[in-house]
Every structure is written in C-alpha cells, then in structure tokens.
Amino acid sequence: MAIPNYAAGSTLTIALPKRFDLPRAVCSYGYFLLAPNNWVSSERTLYRPLHGSGDRLIHTAITVKDGAPPRLILRCDRRVDRGEGRSLKAQVSRMLRLDESFGVWHKLHPQARRARFDRMFRSPSLFEDLIKTITGCNVTWPNTMRMNVLLCEHVGGGGFPTPSQLARVRVDTLKRRCKVGYRAERIVRAARQVVRGELDLSTFEDQCKTTDQVFRKLTGIYGIGEYAAANLCQLIGRYDRLPIDSETYRHFRQDLDTPTPDNPKTLHSRIESHYARYAPYQFMAYWFDLWWAYQKRFGDARRWEAHTHGTNFTANRLTQEES
DNA sequence: GGTAGACCTGGACGC
C-alpha cells in the first residue's frame, strides 16, 4: 500500500470541548489498539482510514493543534468536498465522543475528573463497534487484534470493512481468510441485515428509548448475548449497564481484593451493587478502576501501541503480573 | 427457566 500523502489533501478542523485531552481520549478503551486504528504515541497522533462519499477510503491523521482555543486537526490524504468533510468530522466526533457532556459523571467521581477520564474511545460507526465486539468474545485479546487486522486487510481494502463489503463475503471465505471462526456466520449475517435494511443501527442511538429497551433489542441480534449487548450499550453512550465477563471476575477478585462467591448470580449482583452509587455511570466507574489497574501494571496507556502492548491483555499475563 | 455441549482459533502449559 502506498504511503498516504497528507500534504496533498484537505485539512479539516473541529472545535473541542473544554479540558479535552487527545491522548487520554484515544488511549482510554482497548479498541484504539484494534485495526485500522494506529496510535503513534511519540507524535500524539491517531492515524486512521475513514470512509468518505461512496465508501472511498480516506486516510486521516488526527491530532491537536495547541492555541486559544486548541483545535482538533484532521489531515486527509486527498481533497474532500464539503459534504464529505462533514461526514469525516462526524465520524471523528463519534470516535472521541465530542458531543457528550460529562459534568454529572465528574461530580459523581472526582478522582476521574482529576484524571480527565471521560471520553472513552470508540469506532466511527456503530457497525464497526458491533463487529469489533463480536471479535472480542470468547477469545484472547491478541487473537481479537489479529482478526481485526485480517478483516481490514482482506475485506476492507485497508480500512474497516463496510456492511456491504462484509455482506458480499461468503461465511467460509471469511472464516478462512480472517480466522474469525464461528463468528463468521454472525458477522456476515449482521452485515447482510444492515444492507437489506432489516437491521437499522441508527435506531439504537435513539435517546427516547430506555437502556433496557436498547439492551433487549441488541440481544435480538444474532451473536449478541448479554455481555456483548451491555458493551454495545456503553459504546452507544449508555453507561448504566455493566458488561460482566470473565475479565470482570478477575479484576474484582485481584485488583479490588474482593472475595468472590462461586455462584455467578451472587457475584453479578455484588459487582452491580458495588458500582450502583455511580448510576447512571456504573460502566465508567468500573472501567476507570480496570483501566487504572492495567496502567499500574503496564505503564501509562498513552504510550501503548498495538505492536508493543497489545499482547499484554491476556488472562494469563494479567493473572501472572498480579502475583 | 436452567443447563450442558458445541463452536474457531491460537497461546500457554504439561508431558
């Protein structure tokens, strides 16, 4: 692939909320380590191909230009028109949650306010978050990273595959080329439903619905169970559901030094009541604890990059590092 | 409604 020439393309600027911190916003959730995201810590820049008009791929370099006020700079490797520019800005705003307000969260959790922990990284589209969530289930983190690299390489042409690109792939081909295993059926089925209009992902971002309604609807997607639906809830911006999984159990047992009962139901309700005081931001309080514990072990997240730190996040490493 | 078993893959571990 040719090296993108950012000098040849358009430069877009985005106004930033107060106290915005790009490295903290990017390096706040594991998806920043997944392809096609490429965080270069020494440059404090996120490189990431996005989809423009007609799904053409536009390579972008996202950074902050200091000044009064500071602005987000989005350098593109090609010229973009006004409509395309709006679309790119919207995608970047979604990734960095620039439209969300966290005043209530900061009041609930002063330590998080001091640490500037608020805008957790996500994908430019809910579709990408959905597929990334499926690739994260029942698998080690390095394997999730590999699946995303292969999806971008073999299906997305370097970017993250669009619904139509994935809808065209045969399940067996996806399984063989991208090593996603049984997840291939789930990925292709979701993509085809989106393309056919049977699955309208924009309805999940409808703020009129309750989290319970959104959660139930998400579990109706083939391949999305309780954990994945709760994770998608936070990616949609609803933080009052906890995606409890084996990693939560480990964190609760080790990092919080909490004796855990054998019965999963008892454990679930114990974890939920532990974070209940942060409602409706239970997930953020949980993730703050977990992310803090990861950084204690592996150093400042702002210096993590996929090729250097990606393999740290296996249950085996996490368990060993603790002892 | 509760639960056991299957499902892809690859790393870790024991032998």
Place this chain on the structure above:
DNA sequence: GCGTCCAGGTCTACC
C-alpha cells in the same frame, strides 16, 4: 513436538 485447556461468550437442544 504433541495434546489439552481455555480465553473480556453465545446459541441451541434438551430437560
């Protein structure tokens, strides 16, 4: 080198 287990789960058949 090889076999087994299991990982940031989910689905389905069966009871």
